[in-house]
Amino acid sequence: MYNHTVARLTYRALLGRRRALILCALPVLLLVIAAAIRAMTGADDQTAADVLGGFALATMVPLIGVIAGTGAIGPEIDDGSVVYLLAKPVKRPTIIFTKLLVAIGVSVAFSAVPTLIAGFLLNGNSQQIAVAYAVAAAVASIAYSAIFLLLGTVTRHAVVVGLVYALVWEALFGSIVDGARTLSVQQWALALAQKIGADGAISSAVGLPLALVLLIGVTVVATWYAGQKLRSLTVAGDD
Known part of the structure; x- marks a missing residue:
């Protein structure tokens, strides 16, 4: 399922x-x-939670997800070079899964790691706030990568x-x-961050069991549907 x-x-x-x-711009700004x-x-502690929750998790993480997720496949579809990739003897789900793993790796590196460092700078990881938000950033990066990779396969305006979605829904309405x-x-x-952090340090409007089901469900469904769209794109190209 992985192609080097x-x-x-x-x-x-x-x-x-x-x-x-x-x-690099947003992580540097966060630090x-x-x-x-x-x-x-x-x-x-409260200032650390406000900065990591209000800027890192609500703004930086989804924006990096947009760049990594859509950039993993969108440009290839836009300029038509995806045809050369699809002509190779590689299964379409393998292409999507590989690109998803790359997008996740890039997203985590540019969001979760800076979030962890910023947390230690802000309060030395008091009440496990730095670790909690870093884990939340990593988990969110997985879901965002799948969502935005799907967007890259279904529309030429995926970045927009x-x-x-990132700035209006997640940063504004979602907060x-x-x-x-x-x-x-x-x-x-x-x-998940609430579970890791000390009592009262972090709060979520969604319970952990439901949150885990939704995170896994959205990631799996988005990845599967992206594979289906890529398969239909192949048929169109072959025609």
């Missing part, structure tokens, strides 16, 4: 100079903010749609509107 050639090409596409700069806040106010929280990847990931 597809993985190498996908890594090369995602970590090209321009995309790498974009991927600068964390260092500045620690220097000005000292260690504070992904940005609207403040009660009804939308149940359908927010951010809240699902927070449920």
Whole structure:
């Protein structure tokens, strides 16, 4: 289910100079903010939770997911070069699964790791806040990668749609509107963070059992459907 050639090409596409700069921008900003806040106010658990929850998990993680997920396949479909990949003797689900693993790896590296470092900068991992949010960022990165990889297969405007989803639904509605929280990847990931962090340090609007079911379900369904769309694209190309 994993193809090294597809993985190498996908890594090369995602970590090209321009995309790498974009991927680095938000983590660097997070670390600068964390260092500045620690220097000005000292260690504070609530401040750490606010920064990691409000900026890292609600904004940075989904935006990096957009870049990694859509960038794993969208550009190849847009410029038509995906035809050459589909002409190779590689099963379509293998292509999707490989690209998903690459997107997850890139997303976790550029979101979960900086979140962990920022947490230690902010409060030295007091109440397990740094670890909790880093795990939440990693888990959310898996779901986001699958969702945005699917978007890359179904629309040529995947980046635009992904940005609207990340900035409007996850960062805005998913944080403040009660009804939308149940359908927010951010809240699902927070449920796991709440379990890891000390009592009262982190809260989620979704219970952990439901959150895990939704995270796994969305990831599996999105990956499966992306494979189906890629298979139909192959048929269209062959015709």
